[in-house]
Amino acid sequence: MKILVTELMWEDGIDELKRKGYTVDYDMELSRKREELLSLLPEYDALIVRNETKVDTEFLEAAKKTQVIGRLGVGLDNIDLQGARERNIPVISARNANATSVAEYVMAAMLDASRPLSDADEDVRQGNWDRKFFTGYELNKRTLGLVGMGEISHRVAKRAKAFGMNVVGFDPFVAPFDHVVQETGIRQFEKLEDLLKASDFISVHVPLTKSTKHLINRDNFPLMKPHAYVINSARGGIIHEPDLVEAVKSKQLAGAYLDVLEKEPVEKDSPLAQVKSIRLSPHIAGLTIEAQSRTAMLIAEEVDSVLNGSQSLCRVN
The missing domain is CATH 3.40.50.720 (NAD(P)-binding Rossmann-like Domain)
Structure with a gap:
């Protein structure tokens, strides 16, 4: 055969x-x-x-x-x-098969946002020594919001809890006694809007369907904390990219980590590539x-x- x-x-x-x-x-x-x-x-x-x-x-x-x-x-x-x-x-x-790798990608994104070591390295190599500018913050006590609560979210939650983070989730298809809730202590929200308001990091873990396309858009970016980051390792199209660019530029949120895009690979003149606080990677979250x-x-x-x-x-x- x-x-x-x-x-x-x-x-x-x-x-x-x-x-x-x-x-x-x-x-x-x-x-x-x-x-x-x-x-x-x-x-x-x-x-x-x-x-x-x-x-x-x-x-x-x-x-x-x-x-x-x-x-x-x-x-x-x-x-x-x-x-x-x-x-x-x-x-x-x-x-x-790649759930652990995606979970670790999410943790890497949050650690990079809180302690941008690559930026510090680049700055030091240019002759600077700006310790105040590169003073970061701890993940401990921060709130991670999981949009979608499947197996990957389960593994993300376990790792985030080990860092002392509060973990909340939204998924209308997950019941209160399902394992992802019971084994990790995730606090469930009935409305996506409540999760967005509460979270310092929002990580997307849903499939791309008619109901999830552009789920994150200009209508809900204003609900987020101005220091919040959005992380998408699921599918391009769940986040409305032009709305994201405008939200970051207008400081409605701090930035984003996008491993997936509506059009891959990203075009050189894409507005996404022009905003430094929107970090891009080439669809590698599950590629270890x-x-x-x-x-x-x-x-x-x-x-x-x-x-x-x-x-x-x-x-x-």
Whole structure:
């Protein structure tokens, strides 16, 4: 059987598939070569993608032999799940494989905001020694607001609590006795507005859907504390980016850490790139060596299971 990998996949997973006897064709840039990709699809029994490959109607119609699609990650907004279901093509995701890495990214963002060591290093190398300017603040006793309370938020909350932070959350789909609340002591809010008012840091952990698109926008930026930071490691489009730029410029909030954008990669003349207190990273929150290996191995194992007629615990459709 043949498997096509259209984006970055750690070698552990590719080697595992080959060890199991599959022919694996791997081109980490194939998602950006649409016509070539569509022409290749009819040959393959399984497809492995990330977030850049658009698995739409055109894609699914071309994938005539495909028995399973593996998603190297958990976001699914690039995949037509209904279309795959209608064609009886299981879609599997790397459930929780990168959750720890994303949680640590959120902690790194908060630590960078409170103690900007890279800025201090740059300033010292320019001959300065401004100890007062680089006096930071502690995370201890600060409030972290989690928008969405799934597995990643659970892990963020545990780490934030270890720093002595207060943790609050908003998620209309989480009940008071669910594990993320009971095991971490998160204080739940019934309204997003109340969380935004209470938080020193707001970290977004929801999927991109019709109801979450531009969830954070000009209507609720004024509710935030002027020293607050927004952190988005979920999906671009949840935060309305032009509104964010204006809010930071007008000092309605201190800044933001954006790992995901509506349009990736960011354009050089993007207003986001012109505001220093909006920190950008290239969609790497879940990309650590350990998470890459776990993700690749999980998808390799689950794709193999489906191709051999077994059910996958990671199936999402």
